[in-house]
Amino acid sequence: MRILVLGAGGIGGYFGGRLVEKGEVVTFLVRSKRKQLLEEKGLVIHSVNGDFTFAPKLITKTDQTAPFDIVLFSTKAYHLEEAINDVKPFVGENTVIIPLLNGVAHLSPLQEAFGENVIGGLSFIETTLNEAGEVVHTSKFDRLVFGELEHIETDRIQQIADTFSGTKAKFVMSNQIKKDMWHKYLMITTMSGVTTLMRAPMGPIRDSEGGKGFIRSLLLEVTEIMRACKAPIDDNIVEEQMKSIDGLSYQFKTSMQRDMEKGLFIEGDHLQGHLMKLAKQYDIEAPILKTVYQNLKVYEEMM
Ligand SMILES: NC(=O)C1=CN([C@@H]2O[C@H](COP(=O)(O)OP(=O)(O)OC[C@H]3O[C@@H](n4cnc5c(N)ncnc54)[C@H](OP(=O)(O)O)[C@@H]3O)[C@@H](O)[C@H]2O)C=CC1
Numbered sequence: 538m539r540i541l542v543l544g545a546g547g548i549g550g551y552f553g554g555r556l557v558e559k560g561e562v563v564t565f566l567v568r569s570k571r572k573q574l575l576e577e578k579g580l581v582i583h584s585v586n587g588d589f590t591f592a593p594k595l596i597t598k599t600d601q602t603a604p605f606d607i608v609l610f611s612t613k614a615y616h617l618e619e620a621i622n623d624v625k626p627f628v629g630e631n632t633v634i635i636p637l638l639n640g641v642a643h644l645s646p647l648q649e650a651f652g653e654n655v656i657g658g659l660s661f662i663e664t665t666l667n668e669a670g671e672v673v674h675t676s677k678f679d680r681l682v683f684g685e686l687e688h689i690e691t692d693r694i695q696q697i698a699d700t701f702s703g704t705k706a707k708f709v710m711s712n713q714i715k716k717d718m719w720h721k722y723l724m725i726t727t728m729s730g731v732t733t734l735m736r737a738p739m740g741p742i743r744d745s746e747g748g749k750g751f752i753r754s755l756l757l758e759v760t761e762i763m764r765a766c767k768a769p770i771d772d773n774i775v776e777e778q779m780k781s782i783d784g785l786s787y788q789f790k791t792s793m794q795r796d797m798e799k800g801l802f803i804e805g806d807h808l809q810g811h812l813m814k815l816a817k818q819y820d821i822e823a824p825i826l827k828t829v830y831q832n833l834k835v836y837e838e839m840m
């Protein structure tokens with residue numbers, strides 16, 4: 538299958554790279570500055586699971602080529618609109634678009650643009666770009682999850698699973714991807730919220746006096762909002778996520794926190810901001826979430 542990776546950053550660069558390493562034909566849709574760098578140095582992945590450097594096949598939005606079979610959509614949320622427009626020429630009737638953004642608010646604009654070509658997706662991985670524009674992957678886990686949004690078994694999803702099998706990273710097909718996306722949304726909103734608020738990795742927050750209670754209170758606020766809007770989340774999700782948080786390394790950081798440390802734009806409106814809108818709609822107070830969001834707004838004000 539012909540694969541297009543939209544956004545050769547921490548996520549697209551890593552998972553696209555693992556597919557290239559396995560021998561799949563992968564093209565990266567990039568913007569001109571990134572193209573220049575990747576042409577000069579190649580796409581460099583430093584990973585706890587094995588380094589890999591290669592010369593990527595690159596296109597920019599004005600190039601002409603036949604539609605792709607799969608698009609791994611891996612930009613930040615604040616680039617969503619532009620990226621949707623840029624990828625349109627490369628999407629055909631049968632192209633499957635797998636969004637890898639954190640959160641859920643991107644699904645509606647993607648579906649408006651591409652209808653049923655869009656399936657569900659997410660990733661569990663800790664990657665970032667270093668100053669040289671190289672992908673740095675720092676925790677062992679590297680899981681990309683994808684699946685049909687409507688719980689149906691389709692030929693296309695099976696073909697994609699076959700294409701993704703046998704790589705060094707874990708590509709996992711899910712028959713409950715909507716639930717997986719909401720669970721990940723709960724986790725990332727909470728973890729990026731506390732790490733950016735406390736300016737600390739998860740370990741010191743979790744192990745400080747009252748830290749676990751604080752994290753749990755935010756999880757509870759967010760689940761209240763999610764339940765109000767009938768999101769498909771499990772009854773015991775807070776306990777499950779507290780267990781996962783217990784298992785994280787002391788130095789574990791979120792991508793929003795790393796972006797903040799670098800003075801970059803953040804996805805606060807897409808993640809916490811979307812939940813704030815839902816909270817307002819359902820008349821839910823959510824004081825900790827409000828504090829987390831205000832902190833992000835102050836950061837943006839000072840950028
Ligand atoms: N990094 C992580 O550990 C994790 C991130 N996520 C989520 O994955 C998503 C992607 O994050 P991440 O990969 O870290 O972000 P990065 O900023 O590292 O990468 C995004 C890339 O998208 C590119 N891009 C933006 N717009 C376009 C466009 N129109 N055409 C081509 N390329 C474009 C940017 O290129 P340019 O250089 O031109 O700006 C950039 O290289 C986010 O929603 C994030 O929350 C999820 C799990 C973990």
Ligand SMILES: CC(C)(CO)C(=O)C(=O)O
Pocket residue numbers: 639660661662663664725728790791792793
């Ligand atoms: C929490 C983590 C690292 C899990 O993949 C993540 O999604 C992020 O920081 O954006």
